[in-house]
Amino acid sequence: MKEISIVRENRVAFKNHVDDCIGTGRMGLALQSEYMDQLKLVQDEIGFSHIRGHGLFADDMAIYHEYENENGETCVEYNFTYLDLVMDKYLELGLKPFIELGFMPYKLASGTQTVFYWKGNTTPPKDYDMWCDLVKATLSHLMDRYGADEVVTWPVEVWNEPNLPGFWEKADMQEYFKLFKYSFYAVKEVDARFRVGGPAICGVDDENWIRSFMTFCREEKIPVDFVTRHHYTTELPDDVGHYGYQQLSNPEDGFKNLQSTRDIVDSFEEFADMEIHITEFNTSYIPNNPLHDTNLNAAFIAHQLSRLGDMNESYSYWTFGDIFEERGVPFTPFHGGFGLVANGGIPKPTFWSFKFFKDLIGACVFRNDDVIVTLDDNGIYHGVAWNPAIPGRDAELDLLLHLPMGMNGSEVCVTKKIVDEETCNPLKIWHALGEPSSLTEKQKDLLKSSARPYIEAERIVTSVENVSVSLKLRKNGLVYFEVEQITPQEDRGYSYERVIRGE
Amino acid sequence: MKEISIVRENRVAFKNHVDDCIGTGRMGLALQSEYMDQLKLVQDEIGFSHIRGHGLFADDMAIYHEYENENGETCVEYNFTYLDLVMDKYLELGLKPFIELGFMPYKLASGTQTVFYWKGNTTPPKDYDMWCDLVKATLSHLMDRYGADEVVTWPVEVWNEPNLPGFWEKADMQEYFKLFKYSFYAVKEVDARFRVGGPAICGVDDENWIRSFMTFCREEKIPVDFVTRHHYTTELPDDVGHYGYQQLSNPEDGFKNLQSTRDIVDSFEEFADMEIHITEFNTSYIPNNPLHDTNLNAAFIAHQLSRLGDMNESYSYWTFGDIFEERGVPFTPFHGGFGLVANGGIPKPTFWSFKFFKDLIGACVFRNDDVIVTLDDNGIYHGVAWNPAIPGRDAELDLLLHLPMGMNGSEVCVTKKIVDEETCNPLKIWHALGEPSSLTEKQKDLLKSSARPYIEAERIVTSVENVSVSLKLRKNGLVYFEVEQITPQEDRGYSYERVIRGE
């Protein structure tokens, strides 16, 4: 048993940006109703501020068109019909887009290389001025429709993972810098208030890319507004059939890598303390790793959420839901997709990691690698504890927290929400059902019912000024708790003790 | 441990009328939105066919009016504005009214005696012809609005509990028979297809009343269509403040009492096998007994539901929800009201007794005083087990069921839904919160989350032709289970075992 004594007046460093941004499958999928049902569930229960994904300029969004006029000249026209549909819905759900400029419309592309099942073109523009025109027309349209003051608050990121050759032809760094510079000034030309950043890299040759990018901005005197990168924490996959199996890497290695990015940026005097946004993170970086659907994932990610704010302004979980087509349309509801929500509207365990951190309001009074506790303005403690089964941890975690709660004899209510393999594990239920690919309504209802935290609450009369709260986490467990002083009411003649005695 | 071997071909007597009828607070309350929210919840999850309560002719329904015309004569007019609002909603929710004729409009009453906080007048009409006119006008209006063919399927019951002097002045039996006869013929005059019954008595002097009622119908040659009575199973209350505490009576005493009614009716040759409807039943007959909110109530009622169909055509739990004013407006959400749903939309444990019996489809293959099992057309077993902490029962119930499931080696999925004091006990959570009278939205959400069954599912490979299912019920526990042969699917490359090993 680990015993922890909280000091009420302590203020522990902790930046909770859990709800700042969430990832999504490509923008064209946002036209779908199942996508929106899942996003609505996420927003109703958690509530993120921004959403980021690929595909703004992918051909299914149908924005960029060329035609020949009567003089035989090639002309360009833009179609914002689908863009409006998507943005209307995002805003209705309380989400601002974290705009990613990409990928390349087929007609505007210089080459034919594509990425993903849905064939996003990942080559530079055939003409950088035409690219800038597209960027400017799109932002101007959005400002017309949603108001300039609103739209300029939407961050703009240039492209995605140009350090991988699949996402940017040849991973050509100089070409990316060119794209960045053109795009940066195009956006600023529309409205100087826009904030523009990059280079949106993932963890391959990342230190070199970050350092080179900052150097480029310094040399070109580009007043870049923020830096972006991605963060995944698994080893290489073993591919079998539709699936890839991976080992989790040591979380401290990941944090060190992020700190290194922070240090590199800060080493540029003019960019020191610049915002860094993790515009994608998750355990595994493939949308077919069953790990994503497990309680292990939930507990592991809770730990991440307790740390990522240390060096980053935001960290966007990749992704909110499982309507996602990068490797094709999933064959089953539990297929290891990135989503917080499985197809059919079933929250996965990791959904609750975000919900629980969202409820972690107030100032942090304690944090270690097992548990975090905050104290809000009404004197209520909120906490989250986690116990991922990773090397170096015990199977069970047994915590005893001593929390200062005012006078001896006061009454305290302790509520707990428990997510672990026994209490909140839809994957297990789905397996028991025979791993059906096509869920009946009855199966969906059962899975949804099984996918909610187990609730406990007890009333304690404190015998000293501290209340002691015991948390026993099973393997891969995750617990949210609140500790609140209460003033019990007892209606005239009501006796709970008598009721439960059955007299 | 009790071991039970099911024989697949067995057919055990069991009439499941769990969803035939449900009780309600007085009709005027059906105008309320909180009432309708609770009823909608009940209909969405359980789904009853009929609804029965008092107050059709109570003054808040505003149907009966008198005025003086220009010649100084007293004239009558009817107002169906509120009746339409109520009936529209009932039908929209899939409910037909089980019409109770009563109580007496103030202007039509012969006396001033009233019952309840809401002052239902319980005296005979000042003029029986005017009473008949009211009955006929009301039914005719309903037929105009909802169609004659529909409305004649709504059963009609004359008055409520005339064997109690509070509900019928002096409990005057002869006066009731007069009312019955007048009402019976008034209804039949509107349409002979209507079915009319009585005497709607509760368990006070009940054998005498039933025998006298049947005798009266025999002598007067009234072709009564069905008999009605009530059924409660608690002793006298100890009143403290707003509450009354009661002991449960022995369930077998209640069943004997019902059998006696059955026997009396059957002893009249012309009425033998006549339908008997229990138009009210519950444990306690007072709306302020905290027992109603407990897991004990749920387990006790489950047992009732396994038996009441033996002698009765329907049995209407009193009531679906806690918008109810017989003893005034409740001060707190958990005040021991009759409802399946507490105010705030929180299902009580007994809600699940009904839901579970509703899901008990197919033919009965086993029934005793602990458990009941059915087998449906698709070969799926459905069962309910219960364990109320009443004298003569052990604290825990440990069952082992052997169910024939086809060939050796087949795979079976066993799902369980568990409602007991640990897993589904909103009363306990409410107590831990300090017994608040005024629930915040956050408290409502917590209570609702805590008020749903705990889900378990496992996949079993049968090693013989039987599958053995173990059910361990804690004190006051209630379990629903299904046992189904499955054909497991396994998507190409998916290995659940590998997933949970975390490799």
Next chain:
Amino acid sequence: MKEISIVRENRVAFKNHVDDCIGTGRMGLALQSEYMDQLKLVQDEIGFSHIRGHGLFADDMAIYHEYENENGETCVEYNFTYLDLVMDKYLELGLKPFIELGFMPYKLASGTQTVFYWKGNTTPPKDYDMWCDLVKATLSHLMDRYGADEVVTWPVEVWNEPNLPGFWEKADMQEYFKLFKYSFYAVKEVDARFRVGGPAICGVDDENWIRSFMTFCREEKIPVDFVTRHHYTTELPDDVGHYGYQQLSNPEDGFKNLQSTRDIVDSFEEFADMEIHITEFNTSYIPNNPLHDTNLNAAFIAHQLSRLGDMNESYSYWTFGDIFEERGVPFTPFHGGFGLVANGGIPKPTFWSFKFFKDLIGACVFRNDDVIVTLDDNGIYHGVAWNPAIPGRDAELDLLLHLPMGMNGSEVCVTKKIVDEETCNPLKIWHALGEPSSLTEKQKDLLKSSARPYIEAERIVTSVENVSVSLKLRKNGLVYFEVEQITPQEDRGYSYERVIRGE
């Protein structure tokens, strides 16, 4: 034809408080779902800020209770179950209550006099301290539940129409002043930020009451926060059956009466410029005058809305809907109720008077007794014109407005929404249907469809800097219009002219 030239830079006095407050039937009716459906319609389409009605302390709200304790002493307890239900809904719909303290709980009353079908007790409290305790407990409860900072923004008015003996026993002025003083200080004791006013009188002996009330406050040094009164504009009714028929009075007489109240208040130096709230207004003051359902009412009220802000801070139309029981439950959907919405959810013509004034945004550039015009920040003109058939007005109103619109040759879109006896007159349709008391769904749909404004829009190319807009109002007509400069788009190849030529 009346010709009007608008000057763009003109700023005409006009205070548009159309959406500040709306009236309601007694609070207990707010528990009803039909009530809430109507209120939701009103809020969705118009959107008021406050709601005011009677009955907070009426017995159906069940707040005040007495009981005898074990020592035989009378004790008081409060029940806020229904109050919470009502306030939750109001706030959910964006409404703050404009609290009226009244009437008297039966148990707290000094006498038995009641008002209305629903029997509001209108006698002084039997004990002023117990009254103050009730007031304080109620406000404290609301602050606990909804937050002190929110609840202190809810205005508090003491009682209703004490100048009428039916509403306040004997119309006893001194007794009312006593009630006011006690109540005022009770509220302030809870939180000094509350704003408290009175005397909530209607137009009987009103000048004397206002002057006496201000004098009383001066002499007692009560820092009253605002003055309230009512405003109706019809003569005495001719009663026939369920209905009362009345003549409209001259609107100018009403405005003079309001000005006189303004002048009296201002004549008290310490109260000069004090807010005056009209906490009730309408044409007729009886809930059974068919006038309320007509287009005449809509046009007459539009005129009122153009003037009432001149001397008053708010003016609360009595009432939003027709769930209302002061004279009993209505027999038919169109029964001359006060509501903007008829039972069945059918907007009456006057609904649109409020909608149209709500849409009258920007600064007023013209106002007379036929029409009012505003200009918003985007350069769009909004206007309302009305033509009630009252003595001294022509049957038709023919207006030609010249509006400055920028350069010659610009394109302008003029939209009109027309509500008159031909285009938006559900009463006429209901009459044609045979005046049914019980509407079928099909009839409701037809009536709703018939109850929406007729839409017109045209595109004009200005030939000079002014655009000329012609408004022809039929008898009892009401028109809303907008005039906006547009930048026409024309998609490549689209020709509207070719389309309508059908080529």
Next chain:
Amino acid sequence: MKEISIVRENRVAFKNHVDDCIGTGRMGLALQSEYMDQLKLVQDEIGFSHIRGHGLFADDMAIYHEYENENGETCVEYNFTYLDLVMDKYLELGLKPFIELGFMPYKLASGTQTVFYWKGNTTPPKDYDMWCDLVKATLSHLMDRYGADEVVTWPVEVWNEPNLPGFWEKADMQEYFKLFKYSFYAVKEVDARFRVGGPAICGVDDENWIRSFMTFCREEKIPVDFVTRHHYTTELPDDVGHYGYQQLSNPEDGFKNLQSTRDIVDSFEEFADMEIHITEFNTSYIPNNPLHDTNLNAAFIAHQLSRLGDMNESYSYWTFGDIFEERGVPFTPFHGGFGLVANGGIPKPTFWSFKFFKDLIGACVFRNDDVIVTLDDNGIYHGVAWNPAIPGRDAELDLLLHLPMGMNGSEVCVTKKIVDEETCNPLKIWHALGEPSSLTEKQKDLLKSSARPYIEAERIVTSVENVSVSLKLRKNGLVYFEVEQITPQEDRGYSYERVIRGE
């Protein structure tokens, strides 16, 4: 004026299959929420029984997949994730699919020819057995999920318009017959109860195709279940920019063409009286003809609806909504799409042609080329009249109908719903607004408000046994009317005449 005397006992031939089937854009679009919003509007107000469109096997539905197994063999697997999403929604909206087998999955195709912006592959299968496997697997999956008894009631049509080389490589008739035969027997192998038809041709070389198809079935002894064809009534387009402008053809030419198909089929003795389904019809066959958005289209289609049942079992308007991508994503809401509903959820005038024919219940008592009248079981007349501005018709249509209505002196209510260029013309409003491509919420609301029929109702006291109803249709007008005998109610004291006199 044209005068028409109805004879009550007359029974005029008229088959009203208005609601049997409706067309849709490709199946993959059914995943979209805007698509479903439009379909829900259509189903709520009109309510069709079947839905038919292309693209079941298009690659965006992602059903057909090939992979290489560990032995290097090519294997096939099917993915029904998206199919389930679509079918669930259809059934939820009360629609059964009219299944069209097509087009060819890219991996299963023998060639690369595609049709449409969305690139449907229109070549024969590379292997007919693999095609049959796909068909069988798909139907079997649907039967598993939705029940065999349900799914076998879904009609199956083989391919689309094989008589056009764009839709079927080289319009190769023999190859189509081969596809038909293979498909026919594949479907019947799954369940012999399925009904299968073809050849789904449009009006090019259609008589030859129909005759050859029937001959082929005769010779091959294929017991085909029904015949399908398409029906469009416009001349060749003049293409300008995004649009195509066409002249309407003479409707009688179209009817003759349909009769010819009927005659050919009937000339085959074994196929005489076989069901013919028009699986597509509209005025124009291109999705960018502004005609579709006009009142002319509505009036012209009304005429079609009065005639098409004469020779056909069903006729499916192409299409319900404007989410449709055959020529790309529309640039504006009013772009001449096929839909009954414009993007943004705005009903077009033709929406009402279907609604009005749907309401045409009862037996037909009169029909000509201007008007049709039915009489229902309750003695209510329903009628539709239309006045398209096509050659040979007057600009205005003035009808006087004499309808037998029982005794002299009875009261009759006549209701009319009018759709014409003045009363219900959203295209005109959109033009006045400047033809915006991107509609604001306010503009959508205005357009929707303007897109509903104008309602009229009047009460007539008949002076003879006939009631005379006058219908004056403006150019391109469409009117629905009902004539019903009523029993007027008049609440005690209510006088409508007094109300409108304002006394």
